[in-house]
Amino acid sequence: MMEFRIVTKSFEELTPREMYDLLQLRSAVFVVEQNCVFLDPDGLDDQCHHLLFYQGATLEAYARLLPAGVSYPELSIGRIITSAAVRGTGVGQQLVQKAIAETHRLFGPGPIKIGAQLYAKKFYERFGFVQSSEVYDEDGIDHIKMIRPVEG
Secondary structure, three states, X not given: OOOOEEEEEEHHHOOHHHHHHHHHHHXXXXXXXXXXXXXXXXXXXXXXXXXXXXXOOEEEEEEEEEOOOOOOOOEEEEEXXXXXXXXXXXXXXXXXXXHHHHHHHHHOOOOEEEEXXXXXXXXXXXXXXXXXXXXXXXXXXXXXXXXXXXXX
């Protein structure tokens, strides 16, 4: 298992370097790799907490943690990404597990809803997410809504 410096911060707590790093990683993956032209800074970042996985000075994985009522009526996790350099190493699993734990720590218990790229459905099912919508197109990529019910 790879070792990371893991940081969770509100928008106001992020340093300019951290903000630059997360926007750069999100752009590298969502805009460049996936050839998806969209405005990533969508006006929600300031209402979220940001989960950053650093290896040395390099941001290798990231997720955005959203309270209920921001993207969906439920809690939510979004912008879940790993850099190309660490894919296939299990970092994505570490990221999602930590994102779920941090979302509940920050915002309390409740179901968590995500908008997942269709190809990642089986990946998210490992963490208790179940498909909750039909397939839809978002910026030219097939997506589905998934929800992780309240445990217990």
